[in-house]
Amino acid sequence: MGNNEKTYDICIVGAGFSGLVLAIKLARAGLLVCLLDLNRIVGRRILSTGNGRCNFTNRRMGKEYFYSNSSLDFIEDKHDELRGFLRELGVIERELDGYYYPITNQAKTIRDALENEVNALNIDVFLDNRGTDITKTDDGFVVTSHRDTFNCKRVCIASGGLSAATLGSSKFGYKMANKFGMKVTKLAPSLVGLTSKDICLKDLGGVRALGAVSYRNARCEGEIQFNKDGISGYPIMCISRFIGFDELDKKLSSLSLDFVAFMSEDELKDEIKARFNRNSAATILASLNGLTNEKVTEVVVSYSRIYPDTPVSKLDDEDIENLVYNFKHFSMNITGTKGFDNSQVTAGGVELSEIDLNSMEAKKVKGLYFTGEVLDVDGICGGYNLTWAYLSADKAANAIISEV
Ligand SMILES: Cc1cc2nc3c(=O)[nH]c(=O)nc-3n(C[C@H](O)[C@H](O)[C@H](O)COP(=O)(O)OP(=O)(O)OC[C@H]3O[C@@H](n4cnc5c(N)ncnc54)[C@H](O)[C@@H]3O)c2cc1C
The missing domain is CATH 3.50.50.60 (FAD/NAD(P)-binding domain)
Structure with a gap:
């Protein structure tokens, strides 16, 4: 030609x-x-x-x-x-x-x-x-x-x-x-899913939950999707470029997930206290029903070192602090992005x-x-x-x- x-x-x-x-x-x-x-x-x-x-x-x-x-x-x-x-x-x-x-x-x-x-x-x-x-x-x-x-x-x-x-x-x-x-x-790579070997994926693989994802100074809200070998979804895609560069520089940090992004920490604390007061005989899982995806709640409760069938009457202010922390600052280790081939940009x-x-x-x-x-x-x-x-x-x- x-x-x-x-x-x-x-x-x-x-x-x-x-x-x-x-x-x-x-x-x-x-x-x-x-x-x-x-x-x-x-x-x-x-x-x-x-x-x-x-x-x-x-x-x-x-x-x-x-x-x-x-x-x-x-x-x-x-x-x-x-x-x-x-x-x-x-x-x-x-x-x-x-x-x-x-x-x-x-x-x-x-x-x-x-x-x-x-x-x-x-x-x-x-x-x-x-x-x-x-x-x-x-x-x-x-x-x-x-x-x-x-x-x-x-x-x-x-x-x-x-x-x-x-x-x-x-x-x-x-x-x-x-x-x-x-x-x-x-x-x-950017607009790409992330890889992770974090233990939480054993329980959360397959779960989709609304929330906010923070990585260093970047934060984005939307549906978070957990897979067996990583995490994706709109907020992950949006912050993935920072992880891509950190992976390159070998200075990866962990993700912080906020599963109750629609409430401040104080509001969540008040909400949990009110739920506990309303029915002190309820188990912790029943009491927290509806705050986020139920699998996520189970993991948050377990990370807060509370047994799932514990009645809320047995819990104190420190337990509530731990719950609030883990709902709003759930830390997840990542190993990098899924690479250029899986990225959009x-x-x-x-x-x-x-x-x-x-x-x-x-x-x-x-x-x-x-x-x-x-x-x-x-x-x-x-x-x-x-x-x-x-x-x-x-x-x-x-x-x-x-x-x-
Ligand atoms: C799966 C996926 C989904 C996406 N979804 C969206 C979306 O919904 N909205 C959005 O805004 N963006 C989306 N993007 C990103 C968007 O497609 C790109 O940012 C955009 O197409 C870039 O346009 P461009 O013309 O700069 O490059 P490209 O569209 O990549 O075009 C570059 C062209 O150059 C050609 N080329 C490369 N090297 C050579 C060469 N040596 N000689 C000759 N030709 C060459 C390529 O074949 C290609 O056709 C998505 C990307 C992917 C991969």
């Missing part, structure tokens, strides 16, 4: 969400665009998003939903614009408590909509083409894939991170950044200090752009990572269009 005869205005390496958005915006403005991907279809990863439903953005938007080693003050709320962009492509949305999905409940709707527009715009797409190198020339760049070479005036690296390798990932973006003298931060990436954040162009290399997950920005669960892929592509598109 020799293509040396054309000089593209831009060659985009990676036809994921970010690369596709950028390609569409630039082709609409009349630029000659070439799009490369190592997969056999464009937007392969999109199909797996949101459990196959694709949660593409969120009504709650702002820098507080994203992480980076650099300042995120530049993050803009463009979730309405992203919704409008997809609507124009025929994607009708539905909103569930601020989370946006296609009304079909099928991630394929989004992927197909992007692909249809790429085809309608006659963008040159080269699939099964793994980018291997980028070389700067006097008037642009040469992008090399394992099949071909592509001449272009500009290049955008939209090759994503290291997560879920089966969906298509490579170190290409990081290697190219290094090649051009740019720094890349440490990389860690890569934390860390090309350092933002290397990038002009108005244009996504490398400060050191004119004409070289980076968008999406390859950069040092990762969002929490809730459509934030696709939003970042859009936001960065939109910035690059606007800057390139204003320059031509």
Whole structure:
């Protein structure tokens, strides 16, 4: 598929969400665009998003939903614009408590909509083409894939991170950044379950309980899911990036779980006392019924060194203190994350200090752009990572269009 005869205005390496958005915006403005991907279809990863439903953005938007080693003050709320962009492509949305999905409940709707527009715009797409190198020339760049070479005036690296390798990932973006003298931060899996050998899993494996998870300074609430070999669920996913980095640095700490996050310690103490007073003949398990999942209550009672059939009349203030402590600060040892292959996103990436954040162009290399997950920005669960892929592509598109 020799293509040396054309000089593209831009060659985009990676036809994921970010690369596709950028390609569409630039082709609409009349630029000659070439799009490369190592997969056999464009937007392969999109199909797996949101459990196959694709949660593409969120009504709650702002820098507080994203992480980076650099300042995120530049993050803009463009979730309405992203919704409008997809609507124009025929994607009708539905909103569930601020989370946006296609009304079909099928991630394929989004992927197909992007692909249809790429085809309608006659963008040159080269699939099964793994980018291997980028070389700067006097008037642009040469992008090399394992099949071909592509001449272009500009290049955008939209090759994503290291997560879920089966969906298509490579170190290409990081290697190219290094090649051009740019720094890349440490990389860690994020939005990923954790591994644990903690003894509590013998009893809690299979349990789902609402609560809050704290790890160092990070805290997140939601449904916690215990498995035989670890722990997952929304709050775990959201704090997993910190554990990923600590695992890398060999300084893992333990998790603190709050199973009664809807009450303060004092409120819980008063609640337990009131329950004990109401029926002093009740067993401890009967008295605590309904505060959280009953298996969790059993474990908390056992960790508080109280037998499950003890009548509450036999318990004193110290027992109540212990119960409150274990309900609200249940400590759980973890051994790490379930790794990049099981993660949804890569934390860390090309350092933002290397990038002009108005244009996504490398400060050191004119004409070289980076968008999406390859950069040092990762969002929490809730459509934030696709939003970042859009936001960065939109910035690059606007800057390139204003320059031509
Ligand atoms: C299971 C799962 C569920 C997710 N759910 C959600 C969700 O509901 N909402 C959300 O916001 N985010 C979700 N994400 C995260 C989101 O999918 C990514 O953050 C987002 O797709 C990143 O977009 P991107 O374009 O930067 O990278 P990608 O979508 O990863 O695209 C990069 C593309 O580059 C290609 N590529 C890589 N290396 C090369 C190379 N050397 N040459 C050529 N091509 C290359 C890849 O094949 C890929 O197609 C999920 C991720 C996973 C894995």
